[in-house]
Amino acid sequence: MSGVDIRSAQRPDPDQVLVDIADYVLDTSIDSDEAYRTARHCLMDTLACGFQALDYPACTKLLGPVVPGAVMPGGARVPGTSYELDPVQAAFNIGALIRWLDFNDTWLAAEWGHPSDNLGGILAVADYLSRTRIARGEEPLTMRDVLTAMIKAHEIQGVLALENSFNRVGLDHVLLVRIASTAVVTAMLGGDRDTVINAVSNAWIDGGALRTYRHAPNTGSRKSWAAGDATSRAVRHALIAMTGEMGYPSALSVPTWGFYDVLFKGQPFTFPQGFASYVMENVLFKISYPAEFHAQTAVEAAMTLHPQLEGRIDDIARIVIETQEPGVRIIDKTGPLDNPADRDHCIQYMVAIPLLFGRLVASDYEDEVATDPRVDMLRGKMEVYENEQFTRDYYDPEKRFIGNAVQVFFNDGSTTDRVAVEFPIGHRRRRDEGIPVLVEKFRASIGPKVTPAQWELLDAVCADQARLEATPVNEFMALVISAG
Numbered sequence: 001m002s003g004v005d006i007r008s009a010q011r012p013d014p015d016q017v018l019v020d021i022a023d024y025v026l027d028t029s030i031d032s033d034e035a036y037r038t039a040r041h042c043l044m045d046t047l048a049c050g051f052q053a054l055d056y057p058a059c060t061k062l063l064g065p066v067v068p069g070a071v072m073p074g075g076a077r078v079p080g081t082s083y084e085l086d087p088v089q090a091a092f093n094i095g096a097l098i099r100w101l102d103f104n105d106t107w108l109a110a111e112w113g114h115p116s117d118n119l120g121g122i123l124a125v126a127d128y129l130s131r132t133r134i135a136r137g138e139e140p141l142t143m144r145d146v147l148t149a150m151i152k153a154h155e156i157q158g159v160l161a162l163e164n165s166f167n168r169v170g171l172d173h174v175l176l177v178r179i180a181s182t183a184v185v186t187a188m189l190g191g192d193r194d195t196v197i198n199a200v201s202n203a204w205i206d207g208g209a210l211r212t213y214r215h216a217p218n219t220g221s222r223k224s225w226a227a228g229d230a231t232s233r234a235v236r237h238a239l240i241a242m243t244g245e246m247g248y249p250s251a252l253s254v255p256t257w258g259f260y261d262v263l264f265k266g267q268p269f270t271f272p273q274g275f276a277s278y279v280m281e282n283v284l285f286k287i288s289y290p291a292e293f294h295a296q297t298a299v300e301a302a303m304t305l306h307p308q309l310e311g312r313i314d315d316i317a318r319i320v321i322e323t324q325e326p327g328v329r330i331i332d333k334t335g336p337l338d339n340p341a342d343r344d345h346c347i348q349y350m351v352a353i354p355l356l357f358g359r360l361v362a363s364d365y366e367d368e369v370a371t372d373p374r375v376d377m378l379r380g381k382m383e384v385y386e387n388e389q390f391t392r393d394y395y396d397p398e399k400r401f402i403g404n405a406v407q408v409f410f411n412d413g414s415t416t417d418r419v420a421v422e423f424p425i426g427h428r429r430r431r432d433e434g435i436p437v438l439v440e441k442f443r444a445s446i447g448p449k450v451t452p453a454q455w456e457l458l459d460a461v462c463a464d465q466a467r468l469e470a471t472p473v474n475e476f477m478a479l480v481i482s483a484g
Contacts, residue, residue, distance in 0.1 A: 035277035048445035050097035095120025095228025111161035113173035117227035118153035121181040144469035156180035158279030171208035181234030198247025285426030294327035297421035298404035302354035322387035340365035
């Protein structure tokens with residue numbers, strides 16, 4: 001890069017990252033049955049998260065058109081609601097629902113994130129396109145098209161995250177949602193190679209949101225709608241590019257003005273592997289607990305210890321939590337916790353609740369539970385340390401573990417067992433154990449919120465891989481919307 005003459009007005013060839021992303025979304029066939037099977041389960045899990053979020057007014061107040069009355073009959077529909085919106089605003093709605101409770105899938109590497117956040121843009125555009133095509137007498141997209149887009153969005157976001165840490169330069173991981181969604185949505189809209197490159201270049205030029213809303217002392221609810229904002233912005237970029245609007249070929253690499261120099265300390269991205277279907281195959285599901293993923297196994301350990309604490313809460317001297325380095329950096333938090341978004345990113349809080357009550361559900365982050373004086377009493381007795389083996393296993397590409405250990409010490413010198421959990425139920429190595437729990441999450445979350453006829457058909461379609469893949473998108477969406 002140092003040899004580039006920034007005074008020259010000659011337009012360079014596109015950055016290789018832009019080219020590789022465009023070639024992948026347009027030309028790579030996905031031939032992994034495991035990836036498609038996992039994508040089906042991911043779709044079910046992600047919709048379940050969105051339907052659970054409908055119970056929270058803090059989320060639902062953000063839904064609907066951007067201004068009252070700005071609806072689009074025949075547009076993209078929002079699961080669990082009766083809204084029909086333009087695809088940009090529908091993507092925001094769906095993305096906010098998906099992410100609200102911090103309960104959807106997760107990817108952990110140098111950067112972390114939640115690849116199913118991309119479903120906001122994918123599902124909105126797929127429904128919009130399908131309904132538009134039907135109105136013109138053309139064939140709609142099928143749910144296999146949606147699953148393919150999900151696999152590719154997961155892959156772009158996840159591979160970019162393997163060795164490139166955006167959080168260490170203060171940027172939020174939803175940046176990668178915007179990049180991945182822009183690429184796959186532009187392809188879905190029919191964009192060619194140049195159009196995808198143009199769209200993705202503009203997505204990089206947006207820069208990145210600051211992570212401050214995820215960290216004390218500013219933790220707040222924006223972290224629950226930031227991904228909806230990112231995936232909706234991606235749809236906007238795709239639509240702009242489809243008009244023939246120009247792109248910026250060296251948006252990443254140009255000296256002084258490019259992403260690398262402005263926002264990434266002058267370092268280009270590194271890639272240990274190309275794009276295929278690795279990320280979807282290895283994605284982590286948050287099946288049992290709506291908790292920041294670095295604490296998932298800590299919650300499992302605390303649940304195991306709960307029976308040993310019956311009648312002994314007041315006798316606790318200290319509680320030791322061992323976690324990975326990212327867990328210390330992100331969710332080790334002391335002092336007052338201001339709101340649910342603060343609490344679900346505090347490892348001490350996420351351990352205290354199951355130790356006390358033998359559960360952790362989304363409502364446990366609300367004030368009614370948080371004001372129980374025993375919660376902060378236990379938090380005050382907790383010591384959080386990095387376990388270096390957990391950190392090594394976390395970064396090992398053959399493992400991708402997220403280990404935690406919890407042990408309770410009493411005033412009389414006795415202790416509980418030290419309970420260590422290396423990887424959670426949502427890990428690839430626990431798929432056989434985890435998928436039945438995922439299916440139950442899907443059924444419990446959606447079944448009561450749609451009509452019996454909708455649910456009977458939806459449950460049957462999602463249980464059958466071939467049947468789901470063959471289902472037209474518009475017909476699938478009709479099964480997940482509210483009539484009222």
